[in-house]
Amino acid sequence: MARYESLLDACGGTPLVGLPRLSPAVDEGAPPVRLWAKLEDRNPTGSVKDRPALFMVREAEESGHLRPGDTILEPTSGNTGIALAMVAKLRGYRLVCVMPENVSAERVQLLRMYGAEIIFSPAAGGSNQAVATAKQIAAEHPDWKMLFQYGNPANARAHYETTGPELLHDLPTITHFVAGLGTTGTLMGTGRFLKEKVEGIQIVAAEPRYGELVYGLRNIDEGYVPELYDATVLDRRFSVGTRDAVLRTRQLVEVEGIFAGFSSGAILHAALAVAHEAVRDGRRADVAFVIADGGWKYLSTGAYGGTLNDAEEALEGQLWA
Amino acid sequence: MAIEVRVPTILRSYTGGSKVVEGSGDTLTALIDDLDAKHSGLKGRLITPEGGLHRFVNIYVNDEDVRFLGALDAKLNDGDSITILPAVAGGALGFAAAAALLGPRPTAPATTPDSTEG
Structure with missing residues (x-):
């Protein structure tokens, strides 16, 4: 087809x-x-991550976790963010990505092009700095929704199905x-x-x-x-x-x-x-x-x-x- | 029998700062015992009190994960190359941020590698 x-x-x-x-x-x-x-x-945005991004958003919509106009917050080093940015745009959500600053320049440009907002965690500070950054963001915006690809069964289900x-x-x-x-x-x-x-x-x-x-x-x-x-x-x-x-x-x-x-x-x-x-x-x-x-x-x-x-x-x- | 072992930064306080050390043993258990004799305390960071491989430690024999080769009973040969790595997946910084946002995972105390096993 x-x-x-x-x-x-x-x-x-x-x-x-x-x-x-x-x-x-x-x-x-x-x-x-x-x-x-x-x-x-x-795939539509050029990586395997389009599959889990689509499944995670669909699952969140069906379960009521995501409602129209919601903001999605996702820590990602790149491809998942790009895939989510495309899905979010077409389904009507705002996406904020938390990512380490040591990823390639193209990924950042792509994310911004698809409409995502990016918050960088300093590479030099290691994981503890990223934890601090993320904790701060979560505390400031308790209404933002996380799909959390590392623990979301819809990620694996996309590939199972x-x-x-x-x-x-x-x-x-x-x-x-x-x-x-x-x-x-x-x-x-x-x-x-x-x-x-x-x-x-x-x-x-x-x-x-x-x-x-x-x-x-x-x-x-x-x-x-x-x-x-x-x-x-x-x-x-x-x-x-x-x-x-x-x-x-x-x-x-x-x-x-x-x-x-x-x-x-x-x-x-x-x-x-x-x-x-x-x-x-x-x-x-x-x-x-x-x-x-x-x-x-x-x-x-x-x-x-x-x-x-x-x-x-x-x-x-x-x-x- | 000489086996080369690559040690990650976070465990080099046990090896006097050495990135690569040598050990011997015909199984992984024997090798770790031999390493611990030379670098006291190292075993306690790799093996849990129950005798299993620490959840956040990955050990590779010639680039293959020992958990799929018999774990601590994995057979070793002269000339094998062993790599010890902390468990990270999908980029350390990304998942650390994710873990912080989710919250429930107990956050490790900010201690030195000399702290006792949790």
Whole structure:
């Protein structure tokens, strides 16, 4: 279907494309091992976050949590804010985003263009400064509504009801699903759906490993695991550093013509790891992974060109996923 | 058996400031015991009094989460690379702000890493 009543109805239904050049070679007669990319950058605002944004707003409207003209307050490092800004505009809400100041300039410009207001929390102050900023805002505006993507079941449900069924329809022979681990919504929702339908499927997480500056914690007890996270849905979890993420992001565009953001490079890195294991073990594999967004928003980092060392340095201290 | 262990900033008070230390052991438990012998107190930050891996600590063997490799019983080999990281997801600052707005999650006291396990 290629005609929709509004942009909101055009969310999801993204293409799944084969990666014949990046898929590992197998010996003649050996079972095929193939990589497939789910192009989530083809969503209305250019990222996978359009799905949860739409589901969270709809759920809040249906439950009465959101009423026309309300202000939504959401802490976000980028894509969710952009997606929410579009949904809020079309559904008649005001959006205020709290975000760290060390995100790319394009994200800020996009948010403002879509009509969101932004409150920055200083990167240098670490998480404690962000906590202080957020507490202050919440105290000043008790009527503002939070959707809270890290603990909102509608985030995971968006993927259970859309991403999962789309993948099964397009790739019934799927053996592995690989996605990024942030709010955990994509992996929890898609993973639960696929585990119910596909025997033996492996759900694999790729977690970005940022530079030291980004963590900004003072002790272990300040750590956080999103409320949505359920480890039993996952089979494996990889930590992918900046260098590997950049290398794979460049390979995506150089080898397969897919221009993606760095989190997608991290996801490809984990997908290639499981694909190569399947080749080594002589097992058939159809590995589907998520292209979370396009590369446009990250061009200003300069990390698409120059040496890998330069790129690593350029992304140090940035939230690249 | 030499195993390289990467230590996050918040735990370097136990390693004299070292970012990378070496240890040995054929399981993760054995490795942590060996590390604790050299860097007293480190084990208490990684393992709970009940004997499990601390909820907000992630340990990776060659970039893979040990919780999916047998957790503390995970088998280790010479030359393996171990990374210890605090649990963060989706950007530390974003979720910290979110947690503050929601409120119910107990906020950690502003103490040094030397404070006792909560």
